Amino acid sequence: xxxxxxxxxSGIAGLTYAIKTAKKYPEKKIIVITxxxxxxxxxxYAQGGIAGVWNDSDSFEKHxxxxxxxxxxxxxxxxVDIVVREGVERIKEIIAYGADFxxxxxxxxxxxxxxxxxxxxxLHHKDVTGNEIERALLSQAEKHxxxxxxxxxxxxxxxxxxxxxxxxxxxxTDITCLGIYALNLHTNQIEKIISGITILATGGCxxxxxxxxxxxxxxxxxxxxxxxxxxxxxxxxxxxFHPTALYEPGVSPSFLITEAVxxxxxxxxxxxxxAFMEKYDERKDLAPRDxxxxxxxxxxxxxxxxxxxxxxxxxxxxxxxxxxxxIYAKCMDIGIDLxxxxxxxxxxxxxxxxxxxxxxxxxxxxxxxxxxxxxxxxGLHGANRLASNSLLEALVFAHRAFLHTxxxxxxxxxxxxxLYDSSLxxxxxxxxxxxxxxxxxxxxxxxxxxxxMSDYVGIVRTDVRLLRAMHRLDLLFxxxxxxxxxxxxxxxxxxxxxxxxxxYLITKGAQFRKESRGLHFNTDHPGKSTVLQNIIL
Ligand code: FAD
Ligand code: SIN
Numbered sequence: 001x002x003x004x005x006x007x008x009x010s011g012i013a014g015l016t017y018a019i020k021t022a023k024k025y026p027e028k029k030i031i032v033i034t035x036x037x038x039x040x041x042x043x044x045y046a047q048g049g050i051a052g053v054w055n056d057s058d059s060f061e062k063h064x065x066x067x068x069x070x071x072x073x074x075x076x077x078x079x080v081d082i083v084v085r086e087g088v089e090r091i092k093e094i095i096a097y098g099a100d101f102x103x104x105x106x107x108x109x110x111x112x113x114x115x116x117x118x119x120x121x122x123l124h125h126k127d128v129t130g131n132e133i134e135r136a137l138l139s140q141a142e143k144h145x146x147x148x149x150x151x152x153x154x155x156x157x158x159x160x161x162x163x164x165x166x167x168x169x170x171x172x173t174d175i176t177c178l179g180i181y182a183l184n185l186h187t188n189q190i191e192k193i194i195s196g197i198t199i200l201a202t203g204g205c206x207x208x209x210x211x212x213x214x215x216x217x218x219x220x221x222x223x224x225x226x227x228x229x230x231x232x233x234x235x236x237x238x239x240x241f242h243p244t245a246l247y248e249p250g251v252s253p254s255f256l257i258t259e260a261v262x263x264x265x266x267x268x269x270x271x272x273x274x275a276f277m278e279k280y281d282e283r284k285d286l287a288p289r290d291x292x293x294x295x296x297x298x299x300x301x302x303x304x305x306x307x308x309x310x311x312x313x314x315x316x317x318x319x320x321x322x323x324x325x326x327i328y329a330k331c332m333d334i335g336i337d338l339x340x341x342x343x344x345x346x347x348x349x350x351x352x353x354x355x356x357x358x359x360x361x362x363x364x365x366x367x368x369x370x371x372x373x374x375x376x377x378x379g380l381h382g383a384n385r386l387a388s389n390s391l392l393e394a395l396v397f398a399h400r401a402f403l404h405t406x407x408x409x410x411x412x413x414x415x416x417x418x419l420y421d422s423s424l425x426x427x428x429x430x431x432x433x434x435x436x437x438x439x440x441x442x443x444x445x446x447x448x449x450x451x452x453m454s455d456y457v458g459i460v461r462t463d464v465r466l467l468r469a470m471h472r473l474d475l476l477f478x479x480x481x482x483x484x485x486x487x488x489x490x491x492x493x494x495x496x497x498x499x500x501x502x503x504y505l506i507t508k509g510a511q512f513r514k515e516s517r518g519l520h521f522n523t524d525h526p527g528k529s530t531v532l533q534n535i536i537l
Contacts, residue, residue: 001191001193001194002194003029003031003193003194003196004028004030004195005021005029005196005197006033006180006195007032007033007198007201008033008034008198008199009034010034010039010149010151011044011134011374012130012133012134012391013199013201013203013373013376015138015141016402017201017370017398017399018141018144019137019147020402021405025146027146029146030147030148031195032148033182033193034151035185035217035491037152038138038149038151039135040215040217041217042130042203042214043134043391044130045256047326047327048114048129048259048263048387049101049123049129049391050388050391051063051122051389052088053084053121054088054123055108060085062118064081066118066386067084070115070382070384070385070386070387071380071382071385072383072518073382073383074382074517074534075379076380082360082396082400086396087396091123097136098136098139098140099125099136101132102126109123110124110323111123112124112323113260114259114263114388115287115288115289116286116287116387120263122263127260127327133391153182153186154185154494155180155225156180156190157225157228157229158177158179158366158369159179159180159181159194159422159425160177160178162229162230163425164178164425166419168230169230175231175365176366176368177366177367178420178425179192179422179425181193192427192428194422194425197405197414198370199371200226200369200371200375200376201371201372203374204218204374205223205502206348207219207499208220208453209453210454211346211349213242213245213254216253221498222355222371223352223355223356223375223498223505224499225498226356226366226369227501227505231356231364231369232356232357233357233377233536234357234534234535235354235509236354236355236506237509237510238382238383238384238519239351240293240350240351240519241289241347241458241519242351243259243268243289243292244256244258244262244347245345245350246331246343246345255330256348256350260323261324262285263286264319264323265314267310268285268295268309268311268345270308272303273309273342276295279295280292280295281295288384288386289385289519290383290384290521294460296346312338313338313339320338347459351385351390352374352375353381353383353384353519354509355374355377356377358370358371358376360378361403362398362400362401363404370405372394372398373397374390376397377534378397382518383520439492442492443492445476445500446496449473449503452469452476456507457503457506459521461521462523463524466510466511470504470511476500476503480496481497509535510522513525513533
């Protein structure tokens with residue numbers, strides 16, 4: 001198969017790019033590939049909303065400051081400026097596509113507030129904002145006949161000149177993406193898709209941890225593929241744990257209790273029923289997430305418990321039911337009437353702040369490969385993401401990738417290296433030919449991986465825990481590579497392999513960072529370095 005534009009991922013980032021490109025070039029084909037049903041994305045599960053400066057009491061400067069403070073001063077100020085200022089126009093575009101955000105009785109947008117925000121600036125659709133955005137984008141995408149949505153097609157690897165027999169190392173300056181190999185789950189065949197431009201929009205990697213808010217698709221495939229292709233990966237140690245996932249033993253992924261509930265006044269309490277956040281930060285329950293998650297972790301460890309409580313009992317019932325009907329229904333479903341009972345909550349892996357290193361036009365270090373959305377590290381989030389900034393970032397960088405690719409195409413500057421003739425790309429060379437004899441080996445290794453990452457590379461880290469994690473990951477890596485070489489490719493095996501790479505990148509980044517900053521907290525290095533540094537692997 002050959003296409004002008006290949007988009008991997010059907011969440012907010014991938015669909016936004018595809019829609020814009022399809023509109024601009026009605027004669028060109030845009031393929032959007034997704035490994036599951038098209039709507040099964042992290043995007044679909046976003047609750048709180050999308051941050052933007054909407055009224056006069058707010059300002060770009062305030063949103064910029066909040067982002068930089070939450071990011072513990074590691075964000076790239078130029079990128080923060082771009083996202084905050086351009087973001088409002090991008091939100092207006094999805095409103096024009098039909099995304100419906102809640103309004104107040106005066107017809108103004110009803111803005112929510114979350115941790116780290118100094119103003120009410122979160123647009124939302126009840127407590128199911130992501131579902132509404134995904135719906136609007138999919139219905140818009142369906143209007144463009146030149147967008148071909150291919151579901152249940154698992155991208156296994158990027159094709160670079162390595163597949164043509166050229167040596168590619170980390171220091172190769174012109175690594176070029178020529179397309180992908182993908183396992184078509186309808187036919188069980190590996191297909192080769194050659195593309196002019198490839199957009200990676202593969203989302204997050206929360207599945208590397210035992211407790212996560214991320215759906216099953218969030219296995220860091222894009223980041224792992226770029227790492228294997230020798231592209232640059234940045235700041236993977238900054239994994240954000242959401243403070244308030246519903247504590248339900250044995251249930252995975254964890255159901256999120258949006259931070260917007262704390263924005264409306266809900267209070268965290270420990271086992272003794274005491275509100276504890278004021279001990280940790282003057283912003284109390286609305287401190288940035290890294291601080292709240294660490295405070296909860298500390299309270300749980302002191303009491304020897306696996307959860308704390310969120311208290312909503314004092315909140316206005318009518319207002320709550322209007323804004324958070326889904327959360328109310330979920331709690332009722334498991335026997336918690338949140339106007340009478342406390343909600344048990346615990347932190348869960350939620351968001352990857354690092355990822356594929358990109359520039360201000362979403363270009364990765366690999367030619368003709370762009371990355372946007374959660375799989376990218378744009379420089380916006382620094383050491384910790386400000387709540388509801390990720391949907392915004394995805395819109396802004398999908399748009400910037402679009403602008404950049406338009407410029408390349410219109411000026412006939414698409415970087416096709418003369419040596420790398422994509423017509424010579426070989427078919428997939430299946431190294432292994434037998435089905436894995438024991439699926440249990442894959443499921444067991446997956447369990448081990450999550451355990452290692454949760455126990456040793458979680459909210460609080462130490463040097464010895466990181467070293468131990470690395471030893472365990474080494475073993476898992478070599479066992480899984482052996483399995484990969486001898487078996488036919490399956491999504492389960494690929495996801496395991498990718499998550500082991502993600503585990504390695506998180507742990508390696510954490511080992512290199514000899515300080516505690518934002519989401520990375522190492523008790524052996526409690527202070528902050530005076531040198532601001534991004535860890536690039
Ligand atoms: P996704 O929406 O995750 O899409 C990834 C796509 O890539 C999927 O289609 C997937 O199938 C595809 N894919 C992945 N690997 C492969 C492969 N190997 N082959 C083929 N396809 C592949 N952010 C906010 O700003 N505000 C919020 O309120 C908010 N709430 C959240 C609540 C929850 C519960 C979660 C989990 C996240 C939340 N976030 C929120 C974060 C935000 O939703 C995500 O960062 C964002 O939606 C990511 O969008 P994306 O387009 O990058 O990726
Ligand atoms: C939430 O609704 O609390 C999640 C918001 C986010 O992750 O940005």
